[in-house]
Amino acid sequence: MITAEEIIKPENLVYTKPKLMNDTHMHYCPGCSHGVVHKLVAEVVEEMGMEEKTIGVSPVGCAVFAYNYIDIDWVEAAHGRAPAVATAVKRLSPDKMVFTYQGDGDLAAIGTAETIHACNRGENIVIIFINNAIYGMTGGQMAPTTLEGMKTSTCPFGRDVKLNGYPLKISNLIAQLDGACYVTRQSVQTSPAIKKAKKALRQAFENSMAGKGTSLVEFVSTCSSGWKMTPVQSNKWMEENMFPFYPLGDLKNE
Amino acid sequence: MAKVKGTVLVNTERCKGCELCVEACPTKTLALAKKEVNDRGYHYAYMENPDACIGCAACGIVCPDGCITVYKVKL
Ligand SMILES: Cc1ncc(C[n+]2csc(CCOP(=O)(O)OP(=O)(O)O)c2C)c(N)n1
Ligand code: SF4
Ligand code: SF4
Ligand code: SF4
Numbered sequence: 344m345i346t347a348e349e350i351i352k353p354e355n356l357v358y359t360k361p362k363l364m365n366d367t368h369m370h371y372c373p374g375c376s377h378g379v380v381h382k383l384v385a386e387v388v389e390e391m392g393m394e395e396k397t398i399g400v401s402p403v404g405c406a407v408f409a410y411n412y413i414d415i416d417w418v419e420a421a422h423g424r425a426p427a428v429a430t431a432v433k434r435l436s437p438d439k440m441v442f443t444y445q446g447d448g449d450l451a452a453i454g455t456a457e458t459i460h461a462c463n464r465g466e467n468i469v470i471i472f473i474n475n476a477i478y479g480m481t482g483g484q485m486a487p488t489t490l491e492g493m494k495t496s497t498c499p500f501g502r503d504v505k506l507n508g509y510p511l512k513i514s515n516l517i518a519q520l521d522g523a524c525y526v527t528r529q530s531v532q533t534s535p536a537i538k539k540a541k542k543a544l545r546q547a548f549e550n551s552m553a554g555k556g557t558s559l560v561e562f563v564s565t566c567s568s569g570w571k572m573t574p575v576q577s578n579k580w581m582e583e584n585m586f587p588f589y590p591l592g593d594l595k596n597e
Numbered sequence: 598m599a600k601v602k603g604t605v606l607v608n609t610e611r612c613k614g615c616e617l618c619v620e621a622c623p624t625k626t627l628a629l630a631k632k633e634v635n636d637r638g639y640h641y642a643y644m645e646n647p648d649a650c651i652g653c654a655a656c657g658i659v660c661p662d663g664c665i666t667v668y669k670v671k672l
Contacts (some may be wrong), residue, residue, distance in 0.1 A: 347647065350604045350668045357603070358654035360663030366611075369662060373639070374615030378661025534621060534655040574615040 361385035363394060363414050370408060374574020376564035377406055377473060379531040380540075384444070384471070385413050387545045397440045398432050400425040402454075404446035405479045405566075423454020426461035429468045433551075440552055442469035447488040448478040451513040455487075458513070465522025465556035469547045472514065472559060475566035476585065483569030487511040490588055495569070510588065514561045518594040524556035526594040530563045530586075532578040543593075555597075563589045603652020603669040607642050611664045614639035618656035618665060624649040627656055 363385035371377050388397045394415060401409040403422035410417035420428040425443035433441040450458050450472050461468065477495055478484040484497040490510050492501040502510070518526040525547055529540035540562065547558035563585050565577035572580060605626075612635060619627045619642060628645035635641050642664070644650065652669025 344648070345602055345670065345672065347604045350602060350652075350670050351606065352668070355668040355670050356666070357652055357669045358657035358665070358667040360666070364663055368611065371661065373613035373661075374617050375661055378663070379659065382661075382663055532659075534653075534658045537658050574617055575620050578617070578620075 361389055363389050364412060365414050367411050369412050371405065372568045374565070374567050374577065375405070376475065376531055376562060376566075379537060380444075380471065380473060380562050380564070381409065381412055383531070383537070383541050383544050384442075387541060387548055388413075388415060388440070391440075391545070391548060393440045393548075396438065397442070398436070400429045400432065400441070400443045402443070402445040402449040403480075404449045406444050406446060406473065407480070409444055423449050423452070424457055425449065425454065426457045426466070426468070426470060430461055430464070430466045433466060433468050437467070440548055441467075442471055442548070442551070444471045445473065446479065447472070447474045447476065447486045451487045451511050455513070459517065459520070462517045462523045462557045462559065463520045465524070467551045467554050468557060469544075469551050470557065470559040471544070472561040473564045474561050474589065475564040475569065476510075477566050477569040479566040479569050483566070483571075487513070490584060493584070512589065514559060514594055517559055522556050523559060523595060524597045525550050525558035526561075527559075527596070528561045528563060528589060528591050528594065530581070530591055532565070532581060561589070563591065600672040601651050601669055602672055603650040603667060604647065605644060605650060605656060605668070606666045607644075608664040608666075609641040609643070610635050610637075611662050612639055612641035613637070613662055614641055615661065616642075617659045617661065618642050621655040621659040623653060623655065624651055626650040
């Protein structure tokens, strides 16, 4: 029987944390989708050789500290304003690869105007959208994306559409805009899903450098703390409840 | 098909015991430590059945904290 020592050699390496993701301990809760998406961002930037040319705009929300974990240049925007900040960064430095990283509260509530208008102007940026159907950072309040009947701290009996309105499929709205060239919905709960999501992210980044317009990659995600489930239960709940309402796949690819 | 053998290294201090790697592993190689915890108090992942590992990397890919390094050889 071959021993572990004989297997653990550089030439046998098949997977390790991307180099751009540093060793700082991430503050995310155990199992949080944010971590997986961070790894994908780091991997894609590395594989494109854009380590020195990428500028991220981090949001207000749990991902506010993204700049501590991925070793590229970052700007931190006020709540919801990331696409406006990214617009300025990209217009002033068109040779840079610019993206925003936003939760659903940031992107689809307080930042709705900035999101829609950046996409409508066709800014050559990538918008990474983490849709966990809840405000994670502030303690699990209802978001525009919260599903009908879903319980949160501000709708403890479940979202009532008569009172709270309907869950917002903002990616579908954005897909209607002429400035958006690529709108896709992905997830990161299994290894095949993650590989697919990585391809989508790569295409989005390539679109931005090719000047094709705005690309938006939505990640249907979990927030085990806000949902009050274990990470494993959260993934199951997401597949059973989120995917029927937020179906995966490309909404637009031009 | 050539036989393969894999092994993983878990950065136990970085691990948060989320169990997603355990769930993703097709060969039931991984488990969470039953008693032992790391400095942050998490029951970290380890190879409970090291002989079963096929080096598929599913555990490493799903780990949100990038704790797992995977190696594989063809026998
Ligand atoms: C101007 C302003 N309004 C409100 C807040 C409070 N606040 C912080 S994070 C957040 C929402 C976070 O939810 P989301 O964008 O979905 O990200 P998540 O934490 O779920 O990743 C809110 C409302 C704030 N920081 N600034
Ligand atoms: S509160 Fe939710 S979104 Fe925020 S880190 Fe925890 S699990 Fe992730
Ligand atoms: S590499 Fe594959 S078989 Fe080995 S522990 Fe990880 S998931 Fe299991
Ligand atoms: S997926 Fe990563 S953080 Fe979660 S238990 Fe496994 S090694 Fe630990």
